[in-house]
Amino acid sequence: MYRIPFDRVNWITSSFLIVTALTALIGVPWHLVVHGIDAFQVAMFLFYLTATMLSLTVGYHRLFSHLSFKARRPVRVFTLVFGACAFENSCLDWASDHRRHHKHVDHDEDPYDISKGFLWAHIGWLIFKLNPEPPMDNVNDLRKDPLVMWQHRYVHWIGFFVGLVIPAAAGGWWNHLHGMDPRVGALGGFLIAGIARIVVAQHLTFFINSLCHTLGRQPYSSEHSARDSAIMAVLTFGEGYHNYHHEFQHDYRNGVKAWQWDPSKWTIWLLSKIGLASGLRRVPDGRILLAEMREARAQAERRLAGLSAVGESGPSVSGGTLHDRVRQLGVICDELEQAVRDRVELSRSTLERWRGETRSLLRELRSVSTGGLTT
Numbered sequence: 305m306y307r308i309p310f311d312r313v314n315w316i317t318s319s320f321l322i323v324t325a326l327t328a329l330i331g332v333p334w335h336l337v338v339h340g341i342d343a344f345q346v347a348m349f350l351f352y353l354t355a356t357m358l359s360l361t362v363g364y365h366r367l368f369s370h371l372s373f374k375a376r377r378p379v380r381v382f383t384l385v386f387g388a389c390a391f392e393n394s395c396l397d398w399a400s401d402h403r404r405h406h407k408h409v410d411h412d413e414d415p416y417d418i419s420k421g422f423l424w425a426h427i428g429w430l431i432f433k434l435n436p437e438p439p440m441d442n443v444n445d446l447r448k449d450p451l452v453m454w455q456h457r458y459v460h461w462i463g464f465f466v467g468l469v470i471p472a473a474a475g476g477w478w479n480h481l482h483g484m485d486p487r488v489g490a491l492g493g494f495l496i497a498g499i500a501r502i503v504v505a506q507h508l509t510f511f512i513n514s515l516c517h518t519l520g521r522q523p524y525s526s527e528h529s530a531r532d533s534a535i536m537a538v539l540t541f542g543e544g545y546h547n548y549h550h551e552f553q554h555d556y557r558n559g560v561k562a563w564q565w566d567p568s569k570w571t572i573w574l575l576s577k578i579g580l581a582s583g584l585r586r587v588p589d590g591r592i593l594l595a596e597m598r599e600a601r602a603q604a605e606r607r608l609a610g611l612s613a614v615g616e617s618g619p620s621v622s623g624g625t626l627h628d629r630v631r632q633l634g635v636i637c638d639e640l641e642q643a644v645r646d647r648v649e650l651s652r653s654t655l656e657r658w659r660g661e662t663r664s665l666l667r668e669l670r671s672v673s674t675g676g677l678t679t
């Protein structure tokens with residue numbers, strides 16, 4: 305029978321998660337019913353949620369864990385201070401776990417391995433410490449950054465002061481200025497921009513480890529569990545294009561297409577325009593398309609193998625049989641592979657045409673899968 309390993313519970317983390325969640329679920333609604341909420345409290349909640357989330361996505365994740373761009377001191381200080389307010393541990397700890405997640409995704413050494421189940425990847429890995437803590441030997445570059453080490457040393461104090469004391473003080477000050485009870489304003493700031501915001505930000509980021517490895521498509525690779533989902537991108541400030549991210553982890557973009565929702569990418573781009581960020585790393589378009597083509601080809605070949613296993617010949621689709629279309633895709637895929645290897649610059653129109661052919665094959669594959677065969 306399945307046994308809950310109570311002897312391996314991380315009590316400090318678990319107590320924090322339970323107490324903050326209960327306060328957000330009971331204390332916040334109670335406060336809203338008894339005292340209501342004003343525009344200042346709403347604005348402070350939105351500011352703190354945005355600052356915390358962007359500090360995790362732009363700072364902890366894309367800047368410090370993946371070195372996908374370089375940032376000037378004000379950006380590093382801001383993201384380290386507001387990152388601490390998420391109470392997701394120090395940037396050094398976070399980056400170490402995250403780099404292991406990428407290196408060992410879906411395997412035992414992956415700290416939030418989705419193959420151990422949705423709840424494990426979401427929160428179980430924080431509550432239970434099943435294995436001894438691995439050595440943090442993959443963040444030696446970050447140890448050389450005095451700001452990262454300062455935050456590592458004082459992370460809980462920074463989080464407590466900036467993430468809880470300041471919202472409470474600001475709420476009290478606002479009420480005092482407007483002739484209202486400052487104690488009510490202080491309690492509101494503590495509960496709403498403080499505790500409720502911590503709980504929301506934590507679960508939105510935990511979703512990246514759970515739902516982003518469960519929901520959505522795999523346009524770049526099905527060799528790992530990460531998935532692309534527009535809904536998740538909206539919830540996670542752009543981190544929902546997780547299949548792309550696991551394929552190209554050093555790209556500062558997660559939503560690489562122009563229409564994809566990625567506020568973290570836009571923030572980094574804006575910072576580069578005002579001189580606060582530089583060295584933005586981008587994967588060339590040819591390499592991205594090559595990954596899409598290889599994946600489309602692999603999916604089509606799996607589908608064809610499935611069809612022949614049940615005795616069906618390749619179905620007809622627009623422009624020939626599915627066999628023919630997969631063969632055509634194979635030819636341009638090999639051509640693109642050679643061009644990428646030789647670093648040949650392909651024209652935008654060639655890339656567009658090949659992208660179009662890849663998409664139309666995928667559409668036809670989907671129609672074959674849902675039974676829409678033209679035989």
Ligand SMILES: [Zn+2]
Nearest residue numbers: 512513530546
């Ligand atoms: Zn992941």
Ligand SMILES: [Zn+2]
Nearest residue numbers: 402406549553
């Ligand atoms: Zn990552």
